[in-house]
Amino acid sequence: MEQSLLEALEGIFRPRSVALVGVSEREYNLGYRWVKSLLDAGFPIVYPVNPKGGELLGLKVYPTVGDIPGEVDLAILLIPREAVPDVARDCAQKRTKGIVLYTSGFGETGPEGKELERQIVKIARAGGTRVIGPSCLGPYNPSVKLITQYPFPRKAGAVGVISHSGFLFNYLVSCVAATGIGPSKGISCGSDCDLSFVDFLEYLGQDEQTRIIVAYLEGIKDGKRLLSVGRDVSRNKPIVIMKGGDTEVGREASASHTGTLAVPSAIWKTLCRQTGIISVDSFEQMMDTLIALYYLPRPKGRRVAVITAPGGIAVTATDACIKLGLELPRLSEQTRALLANLIGTLGTNLKNPVDLGPMGAMAAENYVKEAMRIVARDENIDMLLVSFIGPRTTDDVKDAKSAEALLAAIKEGGKPTVFSGASLQGWDRGELKFLRQSNVPVYPEARRAAFALSRLAEYSEFARSAQT
């Protein structure tokens, strides 16, 4: 990426010092809480700013940014919009790398707000200062202890997070943390008045700590650049995006939210196809996909083998796969012979889906693991979806042993393998609990497992074609 942009973004994500402008001593004051969060996380240099001066949490409060003796790499502004231009001027003079505008009431309110926004950006950029927002929470980087929001993890993970909505930024970070993979860096970027969604995408694209990017996007300022940056980044790491404003009414709501122009869904679909961006309709789908992308090897194609014990699940899992564009090829003669040898042909189905029948359901740890081994060797198969009858014991030792046998079968097979539970409630019990703990993607329903596999296959196809 362009050198000056990279430098600005490095300053914003790895600031040595942060000024919080608009703090008060009251505990429910936003500034108070942000300062406290930074201090608690161990961020080294924090400057609270308030015209009244005084002290806050043992720190000197400076009347203005100009009064701060040292350098200020990042300034977070929690002040009314009218007060912003003066502070921006101070920041520009100090060669601050970035200003975060938490305040809303700019471009999304009409021409007057838009004009104010333009002035602020002009003032800031005169000193080489870039603006993030308005209506945002700014950057998050646990590696340098840049944590302004209380519940955010302090340990860095591997998922970059970008969001136009500040609230959904919080939400996404908490979802990513809950998967266990954890966020690497994040940015709540608001209304893109200067630095925009695409800048942050490009930055996280080249960030070594970030292996996958998840984002909530509302509007696109520069479609052409998203096309080229998206494509470049996707080549090396998956981007999973939930887009708001997918409908006319949603777009109207979006305009009064971030003030950006939302993109009609037909254009969005084309853009995703061209860039390899993985589009999802919900955060549930996003997390389901994230887990598959993170933990699984890339499949060679979209040919799935469905292995189940009970017949009804075989049918519904198959429906789900086919509807999502996956293929269920017939298994080879040899595979079917081996399966017949394992479990017989009475009450079973050995084509694909493989229904192991009542025997398979009764003793999953024996038959399922062997069936997985046999099927994974079939050349027609790229991925395995195993739908499980769920816990039959309440014995942790037995379950752990059974999970180990299944893990060995996955490892031997070497092909992306996901499991789905057999009960919305019980999917996280028994062997499945232990499989999850061993980082095997386990989903409550076959439909969700199929969705994750379909996105994994789609991304792998893109990544392959982009390499050649």
Added chain:
Amino acid sequence: MEQSLLEALEGIFRPRSVALVGVSEREYNLGYRWVKSLLDAGFPIVYPVNPKGGELLGLKVYPTVGDIPGEVDLAILLIPREAVPDVARDCAQKRTKGIVLYTSGFGETGPEGKELERQIVKIARAGGTRVIGPSCLGPYNPSVKLITQYPFPRKAGAVGVISHSGFLFNYLVSCVAATGIGPSKGISCGSDCDLSFVDFLEYLGQDEQTRIIVAYLEGIKDGKRLLSVGRDVSRNKPIVIMKGGDTEVGREASASHTGTLAVPSAIWKTLCRQTGIISVDSFEQMMDTLIALYYLPRPKGRRVAVITAPGGIAVTATDACIKLGLELPRLSEQTRALLANLIGTLGTNLKNPVDLGPMGAMAAENYVKEAMRIVARDENIDMLLVSFIGPRTTDDVKDAKSAEALLAAIKEGGKPTVFSGASLQGWDRGELKFLRQSNVPVYPEARRAAFALSRLAEYSEFARSAQT
């Protein structure tokens, strides 16, 4: 429904005695477990049958059904298919109301199995005995302690359950139990060789205990009858169906599973429109819909007001509603004036979606409940979807009080109201936990809340049109 059919079904669902044919003393024997489950549940008269005779769990084992001294209302056959005709003859002679064929390997295996099936039905019906299955678990009725499966609830609820797949029958019953509404009666009907899915639908349709019917359907034997029965039942109680075999490959799997002919999805959609049957794509959607149908009053139309605190959720919730065919009309001038008076116009959106802005997010218990009151009075609005910022306290007393205030607002509004959480993990905490405990439908994501409302509105429209 036809008198002789009703009598047979009453005998099957309320048998005074049950014979279990094919039991052994081994604890892992299926018959053993079914007998034990019936005894543990307190079912009064159980006859184990095995040619060897002897004793089982303190009961005399009879060599044949013919040897049983008393009447046998229901016979459950857990025996190889070749042994079925003789037992069917004994049952017919005893004027048994119903035979449950657990065994598979009949019609789904080819012409020979089909012929055997026909013979069995002919033998049974000669004595007025009806056949359920093959490949099924038969009836479940907690009210008369007819419980053959161990984990099934002993207390009757309000949801009738029908399933072509035995495994998915177990699954559905456990899902319905977990919602807290609970199953009223259920039937795992297998491959419909004699009594069929539609017969059971008609029966549960006239059953007073059953307020809603959920079903997993694979194939339809008699489309015309499903059309008329479905329509009649739907008039009075909702039917929610997940259909397997929705794709070509799924249909093939279905043929080798139940042997019934699966229905292409275009025909299915038409049938649903004409009957008012609510079609869902997953069991998650089924349970989400069930909760809304059970706990909410019927909306007058499909016009939703979305109330949220954070803007991003407003946009995504709106998208979800519109995609599902719901409408988000503008709120009236008066409503908007009242909302402006409540929360101001800065950083808020008072059209629809209603975004209460940062203030609303900070103090949900005050602003959200008032906004709900104001919006519910708007004539343009039929339903409310409230998306909540989630727990802000860890104080159960505060949360319970806040939930009470929200409950009062729902009651005063009198319109169907659902909540969605603001985190896939935290959606069941804070006020939302208490709302759920008070039977308010709460969903992890706005998309799922919107789905449930869309199905509720669709069904209500059908029920209204069917009454006139």
